[in-house]
Amino acid sequence: MNELAGRVALVTGGARGIGAAIVRSFVAHGARVVVVDDGSTIDGSTADRTVVEAFAEPFGEVVAPMARSVAEPGVADAAVALALERYGGLDIAVNCAAILRDGFVFKAATEDYEHVLRVNLIGAFGVVRAASPVLRDNAKRERGGAPYTWGRIVNIVSTAGLYGNYGQAAYAGAKAGLVALARVAALDLARSGVTANALAPFAATRVTDSIVPQNEAQAAYKAGALRVPAEPVARFVSYLCSERAQRVTGQVFAVRGAETFLFSQPRPVARELLAPDASLDDVADAVDRSFAPSFTPLETDLDAFATEPVV
Numbered sequence: 001m002n003e004l005a006g007r008v009a010l011v012t013g014g015a016r017g018i019g020a021a022i023v024r025s026f027v028a029h030g031a032r033v034v035v036v037d038d039g040s041t042i043d044g045s046t047a048d049r050t051v052v053e054a055f056a057e058p059f060g061e062v063v064a065p066m067a068r069s070v071a072e073p074g075v076a077d078a079a080v081a082l083a084l085e086r087y088g089g090l091d092i093a094v095n096c097a098a099i100l101r102d103g104f105v106f107k108a109a110t111e112d113y114e115h116v117l118r119v120n121l122i123g124a125f126g127v128v129r130a131a132s133p134v135l136r137d138n139a140k141r142e143r144g145g146a147p148y149t150w151g152r153i154v155n156i157v158s159t160a161g162l163y164g165n166y167g168q169a170a171y172a173g174a175k176a177g178l179v180a181l182a183r184v185a186a187l188d189l190a191r192s193g194v195t196a197n198a199l200a201p202f203a204a205t206r207v208t209d210s211i212v213p214q215n216e217a218q219a220a221y222k223a224g225a226l227r228v229p230a231e232p233v234a235r236f237v238s239y240l241c242s243e244r245a246q247r248v249t250g251q252v253f254a255v256r257g258a259e260t261f262l263f264s265q266p267r268p269v270a271r272e273l274l275a276p277d278a279s280l281d282d283v284a285d286a287v288d289r290s291f292a293p294s295f296t297p298l299e300t301d302l303d304a305f306a307t308e309p310v311v
């Protein structure tokens with residue numbers, strides 16, 4: 001259980017649910033952790049600073065709480081500074097903080113959309129932006145030995161960002177953006193040996209509890225999800241942050257209890273050549289012939305994962 005000894009991690013949204021399980025796993029594997037969590041309600045409307053303080057207290061010295069919102073400018077930099085000052089470095093950044101403000105596209109408020117993106121995506125970019133110069137510098141200084149094999153970024157995403165779900169334009173958009181952020185971070189930091197991956201979790205938390213099923217498949221999803229513990233997600237995140245995962249980067253995973261999934265990523269699946277003078281009928285024929293057999297079904301993530309979880 002010492003695979004993360006010497007590592008310092010920053011976990012946003014680490015005071016509750018899946019984030020808290022990740023912090024517990026990191027500590028159990030020997031890491032020290034800065035937890036940034038504003039203790040907010042699911043919709044991010046009200047914060048409670050006591051949540052992260054109460055969570056961190058039993059860990060003593062190895063967990064440093066920071067009761068701030070990742071959406072606030074300067075907070076990511078302050079969290080990185082806290083890691084450097086308190087623990088003398090930073091090796092791992094996990095973006096787990098997220099809120100939900102659902103609404104069908106034909107009536108959702110733009111300010112709700114913006115707020116979700118500010119917390120779930122721009123807040124995560126702030127963490128990557130603040131942490132990555134430190135991780136690159138670690139590589140130059142050969143922290144932990146040469147080569148530097150400690151630098152890790154994990155974005156906690158959602159299958160909603162891969163499939164879509166009713167009323168989740170903001171949440172799914174932010175999560176899809178987090179997948180792209182992990183890809184770009186993986187590319188930008190590859191030369192420093194720093195990895196970046198995306199992980200879509202499934203676990204019983206207050207968020208799962210808040211799902212309002214839209215159909216039978218979604219009701220089945222909720223009933224199953226409420227039986228899934230967060231620990232397997234946390235174990236996989238710890239694995240991604242361990243030495244053994246040094247060559248694992250730019251990937252999209254999901255963990256649901258005993259099941260661990262690797263996701264494909266969108267790549268062209270069919271190709272047609274159309275002449276400059278092609279008519280709309282020619283286009284339609286090409287689509288019907290070559291593309292229609294490979295169309296992606298219009299199903300939500302909750303429909304796709306309505307199967308009974310293995311726990």
Ligand SMILES: NC(=O)c1ccc[n+]([C@@H]2O[C@H](COP(=O)([O-])OP(=O)(O)OC[C@H]3O[C@@H](n4cnc5c(N)ncnc54)[C@H](O)[C@@H]3O)[C@@H](O)[C@H]2O)c1
Nearest residue numbers: 013016017018037038039040069070097098158202203205
């Ligand atoms: N539970 C699931 O099955 C599930 C499914 C898909 C994705 N996820 C993702 O997993 C992550 C954790 O979800 P969870 O179910 O544990 O949720 P949760 O609500 O229990 O935990 C989220 C934590 O983030 C914190 N937070 C919210 N806004 C913040 C902000 N602005 N700054 C700092 N902290 C903030 C909250 O206070 C809370 O402690 C989220 O990214 C969520 O989107 C969860």
